[in-house]
Amino acid sequence: xxxxxxxxxxxxxxxxxxxxxxxxxxxxxxxxxxxxxxxxxxxxxxxxxxxxxxxxxxxxxxxxxxxxxxxxxxxxxxxxxxxxxxxxxxxxxxxxxxxxxxxxxxxxxxxxxxxxxxxxxxxxxxxxxxxxxxxxxxxxxxxxxxxxxxxxxxxxxxxxxxxxxxxxxxxxxxxxxxxxxxxxxxxxxxxxxxxxxxxxxxxxxxxxxxxxxxxxxxxxxxxxxxxxxxxxxxxxxxxxxxxxxxxxxxxxxxxxxxxxxxxxxxxxxxxxxxxxxxxxxxxxxxxxxxxxxxxxxxxxxxxxxxxxxxxxxxxxxxxxxxxxxxxxxxxxxxxxxxxx
Amino acid sequence: xxxxxxxxxxxxxxxxxxxxxxxxxxxxxxxxxxxxxxxxxxxxxxxxxxxxxxxxxxxxxxxxxxxxxxxxxxxxxxxxxxxxxxxxxxxxxxxxxxxxxxxxxxxxxxxxxxxxxxxxxxxxxxxxxxxxxxxxxxxxxxxxxxxxxxxxxxxxxxxxxxxxxxxxxxxxxxxxxxxxxxxxxxxxxxxxxxxxxxxxxxxxxxxxxxxxxxxxxxxxxxxxxxxxxxxxxxxxxxxxxxxxxxxxxxxxxxxxxxxxxxxxxxxxxxxxxxxxxxxxxxxxxxxxxxxxxxxxxxxxxxxxxxxxxxxxxxxxxxxxxxxxxxxxxxxxxxxxxxxxxxxxxxxxxxxxxxxxxxxxxxxxxxxxxxxxxxxxxxxxxxxxxxxxxxxxxxxxxxxxxxxxxxxxxxxxxxxxxxxxxxxxxxxxxxxxxxxxxxxxxxxxxxxxxxxxxxxxxxxxxxxxxxxxxxxxxxxxxxxxxxxxxxxxxxxxxxxxxxxxxxxxxxxxxxxxxxxxxxxxxxxxxxxxxxxx
Numbered sequence: 095x096x097x098x099x100x101x102x103x104x105x106x107x108x109x110x111x112x113x114x115x116x117x118x119x120x121x122x123x124x125x126x127x128x129x130x131x132x133x134x135x136x137x138x139x140x141x142x143x144x145x146x147x148x149x150x151x152x153x154x155x156x157x158x159x160x161x162x163x164x165x166x167x168x169x170x171x172x173x174x175x176x177x178x179x180x181x182x183x184x185x186x187x188x189x190x191x192x193x194x195x196x197x198x199x200x201x202x203x204x205x206x207x208x209x210x211x212x213x214x215x216x217x218x219x220x221x222x223x224x225x226x227x228x229x230x231x232x233x234x235x236x237x238x239x240x241x242x243x244x245x246x247x248x249x250x251x252x253x254x255x256x257x258x259x260x261x262x263x264x265x266x267x268x269x270x271x272x273x274x275x276x277x278x279x280x281x282x283x284x285x286x287x288x289x290x291x292x293x294x295x296x297x298x299x300x301x302x303x304x305x306x307x308x309x310x311x312x313x314x315x316x317x318x319x320x321x322x323x324x325x326x327x328x329x330x331x332x333x334x335x336x337x338x339x340x341x342x343x344x345x346x347x348x349x350x351x352x353x354x355x356x357x358x359x360x361x362x363x364x365x366x367x368x369x370x371x372x373x374x375x376x377x378x379x380x381x382x383x384x385x386x387x388x389x390x391x392x393x394x395x396x397x398x399x400x401x402x403x404x405x406x407x408x409x410x411x412x413x414x415x416x417x418x419x420x421x422x423x424x425x426x427x428x429x430x431x432x433x434x
Numbered sequence: 435x436x437x438x439x440x441x442x443x444x445x446x447x448x449x450x451x452x453x454x455x456x457x458x459x460x461x462x463x464x465x466x467x468x469x470x471x472x473x474x475x476x477x478x479x480x481x482x483x484x485x486x487x488x489x490x491x492x493x494x495x496x497x498x499x500x501x502x503x504x505x506x507x508x509x510x511x512x513x514x515x516x517x518x519x520x521x522x523x524x525x526x527x528x529x530x531x532x533x534x535x536x537x538x539x540x541x542x543x544x545x546x547x548x549x550x551x552x553x554x555x556x557x558x559x560x561x562x563x564x565x566x567x568x569x570x571x572x573x574x575x576x577x578x579x580x581x582x583x584x585x586x587x588x589x590x591x592x593x594x595x596x597x598x599x600x601x602x603x604x605x606x607x608x609x610x611x612x613x614x615x616x617x618x619x620x621x622x623x624x625x626x627x628x629x630x631x632x633x634x635x636x637x638x639x640x641x642x643x644x645x646x647x648x649x650x651x652x653x654x655x656x657x658x659x660x661x662x663x664x665x666x667x668x669x670x671x672x673x674x675x676x677x678x679x680x681x682x683x684x685x686x687x688x689x690x691x692x693x694x695x696x697x698x699x700x701x702x703x704x705x706x707x708x709x710x711x712x713x714x715x716x717x718x719x720x721x722x723x724x725x726x727x728x729x730x731x732x733x734x735x736x737x738x739x740x741x742x743x744x745x746x747x748x749x750x751x752x753x754x755x756x757x758x759x760x761x762x763x764x765x766x767x768x769x770x771x772x773x774x775x776x777x778x779x780x781x782x783x784x785x786x787x788x789x790x791x792x793x794x795x796x797x798x799x800x801x802x803x804x805x806x807x808x809x810x811x812x813x814x815x816x817x818x819x820x821x822x823x824x825x826x827x828x829x830x831x832x833x834x835x836x837x838x839x840x841x842x843x844x845x846x847x848x849x850x851x852x853x854x855x856x857x858x859x860x861x862x863x864x865x866x867x868x869x870x871x872x873x874x875x876x877x878x879x880x881x882x883x884x885x886x887x888x889x890x891x892x893x894x895x896x897x898x899x900x901x902x903x904x905x906x907x908x909x910x911x912x913x914x915x916x917x918x919x920x921x922x923x924x925x926x927x928x929x930x931x932x933x934x935x936x937x938x939x940x941x942x943x944x945x946x947x948x949x950x951x952x953x954x955x956x957x958x959x960x961x962x963x964x965x966x
Contacts, residue, residue: 182476183650184634193649249681257685264691265682270467270673274647274655384677386652394473394651 108423112416117169119412123405124168128161130401177406182398187406190391195410196281197267198380198387202372204284204303205310210365213315214354217322221330222349232319239316244309248382251305263302265384272298306383310376314368321364325357359430366422373414460690464670466947466964469677469686470696473651479633480612481556484563487674489609489958491654494672496612496639497663499530499549500603502862504951504960510773510911511603515544515613515640519603525596525909528603532587536663538615539637539644546589551616553581553591555628563610566861570594570602600773600911604863607957614638642667642962651676656961667962687712687942693966694950695942700759703940713945716759720769720859720955721937722867723761723812725805725820727930729892731851734803734930738795744781744932745788746823756815757935764936766922767871769955773911774864774918780926785826792827800828807833807854808841816934817854846884848892857887862956864918865906871931872921873902891930898924 135151152158156167171177177187220232255262263269267283276283276290284303287296329335330353338348375389388407395403461467474485480492501514517533536544554577557567571594572580580592593602605611614629615638622632629638637645642664643656656672675692677683683695684702688709698706706712727734727743734740749763768775792798803824807817814835821831831852836844844850859866874888874895883889898921905917925931941952949963 180650182473184477184631185650190650252682252685257689260689264686264689265677266675270675270691271462271465273653273673382679382682384652384675384679384682386649390651 108420112420115416116413119409119416120169120172121165123408123412124165127401127405128164130399134401172409177409178402180395180403180406181400182395182403187402190403191388191406191410192281194386194388194391197385198373198375198389200282200284201303201307201310201379201385201387202369202375204307205372206314206365206369208307208311209314209318209368212311213318214322214361216315217319218326218349218354220319220323221326224327229323232323236316236319239312244313244376244378245382247312248306248309248379251309252382255305261301262305263298265382267299267302267385268295269298269302306379306385309379310372314372317368318361318364322357322361325360326353329353329356359426362425362429363422366418366425370415370418373418374411461693463966466669466672466694466961466966467692468672468674468694468696469683469692470674471678472654472674472676473678475648475650475654477634478637478645478648479561479630480552480609480614481559482561482563482630482634483609484561486958487654490674490953491645491656492609492612493641493953493958494643494656494961495637495641495645496609496614497536497544497641498611498613499606500611501607502953502957504953504963505949507771507951507954507956510600511607515549521599521909525599525907526594527590527592528599529584529588529590532589533663534587536640537661538618538640539659540615540618542615542617544613544615544640545586546583547586548616549613550581550583550589551619552613553611554578555614555619556610557581559628559630563608566605566608566610570597570605596907598906598908598911598914600914601863601865601906604773605861608861609958612639615640642960643672646671662962664962668965669961672961684942687944690944693944693947696939696952698940698942700940703759703942706942711945713943715941715943715950715952716938717941717952718762718770718954719937719939720772722764722767722769722857722933723816723935723937724767724855724857724931724933725816726853726855726887726891726932728848728851728853729894729930730848733797733801734851736795736797737928738791739797740930741927742788742791742795742827743824743829745784745791746820746827746829747781747932747934748783748819748823749779749781749934750783752816752819753935757812759940760812760938761935762938763934765926765933767867767925767931767933768864768918768922769859769867769936771954771956772859772862772864772867774905774915774922776919776922778923778926781932783823785823788827792829798828800830802830802832803851805831805833805852805854806841806844806850807835808838809835810838813854813856820854845890848879848890853891855887859955864914865902868902868905868918868921871929872925873899875899887931893930 134155135148135157156164159167175188177191179185180187180190183190216232220229223229252265256264272295276286276292276295279286279289283299284296287293287299335348335353338352375387375392377389377393379385380387380390388410392404392407395407470487472487475487475491476485477483478488478491480496483489483492497515499514499516500511503509503512513533515533515536516530519528519530521528530546530549532544532546532549538544553567556564557572557577558574560574581589582592583589591602614633618638619629619633622629622636624631635648642659642662644659646655646657648654653676654674658667658670660666677686680697680699680702683692684698684706686692687695688706690711703714707714725747727740729735753761753763763779764770765779765781766776770777789798792800805817805820807813817833821833824831841853845853845855857867857870870885870887872888872895874883874886874893876883877889877892877894881889888895901917901921905914905921908914908917939952941950943950944966947964947966949965950959951963952959
């Protein structure tokens with residue numbers, strides 16, 4: 095007999111795993127930060143600082159203390175949400191992350207929603223119609239999405255849908271004169287504009303997000319539809335499907351309820367991973383569409399050796415991965431009674 | 435499978451419905467929208483800022499004691515926040531009288547207290563660009579005595595030696611000369627930083643525009659200052675958006691979603707040239723391209739060989755091919771638009787003349803030489819062109835590529851034959867280039883004057899060094915300009931520098947945008963005269 099009720103012990107186990115993973119992540123980022131041949135003192139006091147100023151800053155940063163003490167100080171800072179100041183933006187990294195992460199979150203979420211809405215049906219139909227023209231077309235479409243360079247499709251997409259057809263907004267999250275017109279509550283313009291009740295801005299934001307989100311969606315739907323197809327094929331060969339058909343259930347019920355219902359569990363993992371991948375921020379997409387997200391932020395920081403920003407960004411991305419994995423675990427339990 | 439089909443069509447229709455949003459509006463008449471790369475902005479503090487996008491912002495937000503008139507850059511510096519100034523008999527002390535009635539964005543009046551504070555602050559903070567002021571002998575220790583308040587509207591600065599007034603004043607037009615609002619800055623001081631950390635992300639100026647917001651790597655938004663002493667600017671708002679891709683900038687400009695694109699590459703410039711409603715401006719910038727010959731080398735120090743090599747450069751060919759739209763032929767060390775710059779082009783590509791000179795020098799059969807070149811596209815292309823044209827006179831040139839650091843360390847150690855180089859001026863006074871191209875007080879190896887280009891090339895020039903020094907001290911601006919012109923003509927003939935090109939920057943704008951001046955080689959962009 096376990097001393098805890100079973101759901102409590104499960105929660106406890108999850109919590110332990112989060113803590114261990116996060117400490118591991120922090121340990122690695124901390125040591126990478128220390129191993130890098132960048133002098134954190136010099137970047138604060140400047141090259142022309144006197145020896146005394148340098149030493150003072152050195153001690154103030156706690157660099158004279160043993161490494162393990164430094165690590166604990168780092169942990170305390172991180173838990174307080176203090177990642178230090180970014181060299182590039184001259185502001186606290188946490189403030190920067192609050193600005194850039196919602197942009198990526200918004201883009202990745204819309205991208206994943208489209209990816210799932212299109213990718214899953216595509217995969218299911220391809221499985222049902224295995225070997226037909228539909229299956230082949232779906233395969234080619236998916237392969238193109240997976241293998242085309244993002245910057246190329248992005249530029250062509252901009253040229254066609256924005257430049258020639260004028261269906262979508264250009265680069266950036268909003269038309270320039272809408273920028274800063276609504277208060278930033280969540281940092282996600284689609285939600286903020288709804289909160290502010292400003293439909294003009296909402297539709298403008300939609301027109302700007304469609305193309306980059308569609309691009310990310312295309313990339314993820316390629317993966318999602320291929321995985322859905324193979325999961326479905328596996329299910330459709332099972333005996334219970336035959337039984338269901340023999341029982342006279344409609345083909346629609348057999349495919350969409352019984353087969354897809356059993357694929358759900360595996361799909362959740364696939365979708366969660368693909369979502370997490372998009373949440374890391376796609377540097378190329380963000381560059382082409384001038385989308386000020388976390389991918390661009392970390393890359394710019396990396397190229398200018400802005401270590402505080404890189405470490406802060408890495409921790410956020412790590413946290414996102416851990417959270418999504420846990421979420422997938424929890425959904426597993428919801429969908430699959432055996433895992434409860 | 436009816437449901438499947440319905441679902442599919444539903445999704446397709448939904449996606450199309452969401453993407454078909456009414457055609458987008460163009461930029462409003464009272465807002466100027468600019469696409470630029472602003473990822474080099476790391477601080478807005480005028481005492482610290484030393485990058486292009488930072489100077490662009492600073493020029494429009496901060497008033498300076500003296501400044502360039504965007505409508506007439508050629509006139510040189512003009513009074514700005516200082517209405518007038520007088521120079522003491524020994525030429526060391528300049529007394530400034532402040533312009534009455536000017537206000538900071540905060541509403542505080544601009545007084546001599548603010549000017550003294552701003553200059554002392556820049557010296558004491560000792561950030562990267564501080565050398566522009568400290569070269570006149572100001573130090574953190576003596577700043578309180580050398581930069582002195584006389585009364586509320588008068589103050590003086592005293593240099594450690596006699597310098598040309600125009601030299602001192604030109605330096606005060608650079609970003610570090612921005613006058614900050616002492617009261618506002620000091621209320622935001624933390625740990626005795628004289629407001630440095632606050633001014634990194636905020637502004638406290640008196641210029642044509644106030645800063646509304648700065649989102650790093652995203653946008654800079656400026657709001658017109660209705661109390662600007664030259665009158666309220668025409669554009670109520672200026673928005674500078676960070677768009678790093680040239681092709682994206684082009685697309686936005688063609689669609690009319692931006693008014694100005696500042697970083698189009700030559701391909702996109704060529705592509706957009708014929709677009710309706712788009713105009714391309716070319717502006718000179720300060721960067722100079724040159725090659726130089728090490729005077730420790732027996733062959734390369736022969737005056738006839740030096741001259742011959744200057745005739746073996748296909749200036750026009752390079753300008754019209756791979757440097758098209760990016761560089762223009764220029765053969766003197768002061769960039770055009772600088773005080774004292776000259777337009778003389780004594781050299782052109784002339785193989786027979788070069789051959790004659792080489793024969794006279796005793797190298798009729800040519801010689802072998804090594805070019806050290808930094809791995810950068812345009813420099814490699816220049817080196818290849820040189821290799822080809824040198825070959826026409828029998829000179830066998832080999833090209834050694836290296837990283838910027840590698841080639842520079844060879845150059846500084848004087849261990850090279852021919853260096854393919856570029857030089858950008860640090861501040862808007864002729865001395866910035868003259869002091870390095872045309873002065874070399876001590877040519878010995880031990881002195882290691884690695885900052886001086888003349889020393890790096892082991893070019894011993896006691897006479898020209900004296901002339902350059904005299905020009906730095908000449909009080910009369912016109913006379914001083916003539917002195918530099920004379921030094922440059924001598925330099926063109928005798929120096930081991932073959933100066934080849936000056937940078938041009940191409941800006942594409944909607945044709946309805948008028949009076950945009952990006953600042954040429956001497957200053958930064960000015961938004962306040964712009965109309966559209």
